[in-house]
């Protein structure tokens with residue numbers, strides 16, 4: 001069945017089922033002129049949005065509609081994590097051609113609702129339009145954070161240490177295999193599966209972000225969407241500081257290392273420039289660094305890595321490579337990586 005057969009209202013009816021996960025503060029969800037909810041007293045509202053366009057940000061040849069739905073919301077949740085916040089409500093706008101199948105939209109909405117359920121996010125509204133040129137997904141996410149816990153990008157200080165959660169490079173390696181998989185059929189299935197999963201199903205670091213915020217130790221934070229190099233540069237520019245990263249300390253997903261070896265590409269480049277790992281990158285005073293590493297290991301069993309230090313602005317943004325040579329860390333990101 002095609003969308004044109006059920007029309008916009010039919011479509012909205014299908015999407016708006018089971019959208020309120022946490023009804024506590026909701027006055028009105030989908031179905032009135034506006035959604036309405038009670039904002040939590042004494043919290044700051046965080047708002048973020050992300051627009052994804054078919055064949056620019058994603059291609060339907062590499063992911064299922066369900067995976068696409070989940071990831072579309074996950075990347076927004078990651079932005080809330082990077083502020084130390086909790087995601088609460090989302091609005092979903094979809095552009096699709098009228099011959100898109102209803103089943104496709106059902107799966108896409110299912111993916112979004114699955115992710116929403118996982119993080120207790122209510123889908124409270126949105127819009128649907130006809131888009132003759134392909135699928136467009138626009139997600140707005142509303143979250144909240146205590147005013148004294150919000151973590152900005154602009155407040156890193158020289159002398160702070162730079163820390164990253166989890167492991168990097170998996171998403172970039174996964175994207176290469178998804179796009180050029182037939183060239184690399186010799187790669188063991190379990191390894192290919194791990195990196196593809198890293199690309200298709202990122203896990204936003206909400207719990208980690210909350211602990212980092214709660215402990216009030218981070219002087220700045222960002223989520224890694226465009227690559228460590230680009231996103232660290234964003235912190236440095238916002239904070240008017242420099243940085244030095246040690247290549248030897250950058251945590252790379254073992255499966256991404258394996259893929260790099262097998263396809264003769266540098267896995268460190270996946271980690272630095274690949275992007276879409278959605279790990280958290282933050283800075284802390286050296287006195288607090290070991291503690292937060294231990295705390296998150298203990299509470300969540302997630303590895304944190306100290307990868308470098310914040311320097312004075314005039315020292316620039318540098319990386320000590322594996323040969324011990326200090327060079328500029330170029331803010332090449334995702335787009336560059338994809339050529």
Ligand SMILES: [Mg+2]
Nearest residue numbers: 079082223225
């Ligand atoms: Mg971000």
